[in-house]
Amino acid sequence: MNTTVLIALPKGRLYDKATELLARAGITINGSSESSRKLMFRDSSEKYGFVQLKPIDIPIYVESGSIDAGIVGSDVIRELESDVYEPVDLAIGRCRMVVAAPVRADLSHIQSLRVATKYPRTTERHFTRQRRHVHIVKLDGSVEIAPQLGLSDAIVDLVETGKTLQENGMRIVEEVALISAKLIVNRTAMKRKAADLQQLITKLDTVVYENP
C-alpha cells in the first residue's frame, strides 16, 4: 500500500466509536464497515491506510512496527505489556476491570484463590501487589460463568454497567483498573514518520479534549 501511515482498528465493541472519532477528526474511511470482508482500506485523502484486527492482536502488530499505530483498549495494552507510545487517551470504550465473586462467597477465608480471567498477566500483577497468592485460570470468554460451574472462586473481567455480573449472581469485590481506548504508536515509526504521526496525534487530541 502506498500510504504514509498504517493504522489498526479494533473489531468488536470499539469499532464504531473509533471510526466515528476518526471521522470527527476529519479522517473518513472509504467503503469500510466492520462486516466487510476486506481487511485493508484507506481514508478519503489516501494519507492513511487502515487494517481491521482483533484487539488482542493490535499491540503485537504495532510493537513490531508492521503497523505504525492503532486504536485499542488499555486492558489489552496492559495485558500484553506492550512497549509502545500511548500519546492520546481517546476516552471511548470506558469501563472498569474488576475482581468479582458470587454474591454470597466470602473470599477472605480462601487461602489460595482460584481466579478465572481473560487477563492472566494483569490479574497476576494485581494480586502480587496485594501479596496474595492466587491460581489463575485463563479463559477466552464468558468468564462470569466460571464460579457457578466451580472452575474458580472469583473472576477478573471488564464491567460497563454491572448488569452481566448481576444476572450471574456476582458482585464487584474490588477495582483493578480504569479502562479506556488509546491511540498507540510504534516507537520507531514515531521517529521515522514523525510529521504524519504528530499530525494524527494532534487531530485526535483536539477532537477528544478541545472540541468534544
Place this chain on the structure above:
Amino acid sequence: MEQNVLGLPAGFRDVMFEEAEARRRIENEFAAVLGSSGYREIIPSGVEYLEVYERGKQGVHDRAIRFLDRDDNLLALRADFTPAIARIVAARLREVAPPLRLWYSGPVFRKTDRHRGRYQEFAQIGAELLGDASAAADGEIIEIALRCLERCALKDVRLHINHAGIFKGIVNSLGLLAGPLAEIRSAIDRKDMRALEMRLEELGVDGSSRAEVHALSRCVGDSQTLETASGAITNEESRAAIAELSALWRRLGRWQEKVVFDLAEIDEMEYYTGVMFTFLSPSHPDELGRGGRYDGLIREFGADMPAIGFSFSVDDLRGGL
C-alpha cells in the same frame, strides 16, 4: 522425541548462504573501518556469571538465558557485549594507558516472549571507546558508527541524539519520591502528555517546573531544538547537558544532516550518563542500533573509567540496506 533431532528449539534458526554471506560482508566493512581507526577486536567469553549482567541494562539482565554449572554457579549465555567488556577492562586492562579502543562481533542470546515471532539469538557488532570523557570522544564514536554504516551502503540513516543529563536535571529539580517519579517517567516514556500534566499537577509540582517538563517533551528536531530547550529549561544540570550536545553538534561536520535531536526520548535513561543515540533507517521498521555514554558501568566492576560505545543488530543492518 525423535523428530526434534532435525528441528530447532523455539526462537532459534540457522543462517544460510546469502544471509550468512551478507553478515560476513557487513562484519568485514566494520572491521575495515574500525581496524584503520585504531580499534582492536576482542572476543569476550560466550558465557558469564549472571551477576555481570546485573550491573548492565535491567532489560537485558531480565532476559538473559541462564543455567547452572556443575558447581551450581548461576551462569548466562552472552546477553550483551558491553558488561562483558566492562568486566574485561576492570579485570585485565586496568594498567593499560587510556584511551582504549575496542570492537567486537558475535551472537547474543536473550529470552523473548513466547509466540511473538522474535528470535532469541541475534548477531551484534559494535565498538567502545574507554578512558576518554571528552566531547571529542563522543564525536569520534558517532562518526565511526556513521562511517561503518556508510561503508555498508546504508542510505538515509538518521541519528536520533539525546543526553541523559537533560531529563535527570529536570527530575532532580522536581524533588519527587521514587514512586511518583516512576509514574512521571512512565508517562513521558509513553508520550502520554495529558496523563503527565495531570499527575504533575496532582503532585503539586509548580507551574514553571511543569512547563519545563512539558517543553522537554516537545523538543524534537534539528539543532534549533537545542536553543528552544535552553530557552525553556533553567536548572544547571540540564543546561550543562544541552551545552554538551551543542558542542557535539559542532564537531559532527558533514554528518550534521543525519542528526535529529530527540530530547523527549527517555528510553534506557537510567543506564546512560551522557550522550545517547539511536540509529534509524526510513526503510526498516526496527532501529538499526543504539549507543551512548555509560560512565558508571565500569565502576560497578571496581575500576573507574568513562566509556562510550555503540552496537548494531547485524540483521537489522541487512534489513536497512
